[in-house]
Amino acid sequence: MKILFITANRVGDAVLTTGLLAWMVEHYPGARFTIACGPYGKDLFVATPRLDKLIVMKKKKFNGHWLDLWKQCIGTEWDLIVDIRNSIVSRLLRAKKRAIHKGSSGAHKVVDNGAVLGLNPPPDPHIWITPEATREASRLLPDDGTPILALGPAANWPPKQWPVGYFIEFVRMMTAEGAPLAHARVMILADAHERSQIEPLLQSIPEGRRIEIIGRDLQTAAACLKRARLYVGNDSGLMHMSAALGTPTLGLFGPGYPDVYGPWGKNCALARTPETRAQLIAKLAHPGAREPNLMDTLTVENAVAAAKALLARTA
Numbered sequence: 001m002k003i004l005f006i007t008a009n010r011v012g013d014a015v016l017t018t019g020l021l022a023w024m025v026e027h028y029p030g031a032r033f034t035i036a037c038g039p040y041g042k043d044l045f046v047a048t049p050r051l052d053k054l055i056v057m058k059k060k061k062f063n064g065h066w067l068d069l070w071k072q073c074i075g076t077e078w079d080l081i082v083d084i085r086n087s088i089v090s091r092l093l094r095a096k097k098r099a100i101h102k103g104s105s106g107a108h109k110v111v112d113n114g115a116v117l118g119l120n121p122p123p124d125p126h127i128w129i130t131p132e133a134t135r136e137a138s139r140l141l142p143d144d145g146t147p148i149l150a151l152g153p154a155a156n157w158p159p160k161q162w163p164v165g166y167f168i169e170f171v172r173m174m175t176a177e178g179a180p181l182a183h184a185r186v187m188i189l190a191d192a193h194e195r196s197q198i199e200p201l202l203q204s205i206p207e208g209r210r211i212e213i214i215g216r217d218l219q220t221a222a223a224c225l226k227r228a229r230l231y232v233g234n235d236s237g238l239m240h241m242s243a244a245l246g247t248p249t250l251g252l253f254g255p256g257y258p259d260v261y262g263p264w265g266k267n268c269a270l271a272r273t274p275e276t277r278a279q280l281i282a283k284l285a286h287p288g289a290r291e292p293n294l295m296d297t298l299t300v301e302n303a304v305a306a307a308k309a310l311l312a313r314t315a
Contacts, residue, residue: 152233
């Protein structure tokens with residue numbers, strides 16, 4: 001059986017499709033998979049069982065990346081094509097069966113993705129990790145019994161980034177003597193280009209307790225996240241990765257859509273600003289506004305309370 005899986009481009013969206021892929025791996029034990037994805041999320045799929053080919057679609061002018069995908073797939077008669085992108089390509093290939101995403105219903109993305117194959121309840125996202133990444137995580141994070149607090153302090157849009165100073169105070173409160181993660185090591189995860197925006201946080205953590213996973217591939221990041229006692233971060237791909245790995249995950253939300261993009265799983269929780277999305281976005285339209293921070297009304301105290309409750313629930 002040959003299955004073509006066309007998944008999302010962005011990391012977070014791609015993670016939220018992995019439950020569908022994991023369900024097919026389990027329920028079609030003889031199937032071989034070809035996966036088409038964007039360049040940013042490709043590492044998420046390299047360890048997929050029975051993977052025949054990983055096609056990385058780099059965006060080109062005039063939708064040339066879709067033409068490239070068609071050329072690479074036209075020679076195969078597919079038993080099943082699952083297309084999360086609702087692309088024309090899946091309709092122009094030979095296939096015995098097609099399952100195509102029809103668009104957002106307003107439900108959580110995981111629910112909408114599960115509906116592509118008629119799965120209710122939807123399967124939870126899942127990330128397979130390579131042995132190489134596991135070994136690298138063991139090297140970076142020796143298992144000495146010290147808990148690890150993982151942080152995702154960056155964001156791809158500045159208004160939805162919790163202020164770095166808040167992260168600094170959060171770490172102080174959560175790792176102080178008598179706190180739930182007293183003396184924990186602090187693991188910071190980010191892309192290489194995001195280092196400058198989180199530098200004050202890095203400098204606030206003593207070198208002996210600081211772990212920097214910055215500019216690393218997603219397989220290494222995933223293997224490290226799996227070892228954390230708690231992950232706290234902005235609405236991002238890292239947040240969804242942590243949730244998919246089963247790590248207790250606290251997502252920090254302001255102007256995002258937590259009902260649609262919140263962290264998915266039994267070990268997850270949310271902390272969000274008190275304003276509605278409309279009230280937050282209105283700040284951007286204020287005369288003279290230059291991307292004000294829309295997360296500063298989420299207090300450190302509220303985030304700490306949510307983190308403590310999540311730790312107690314997942315103990």
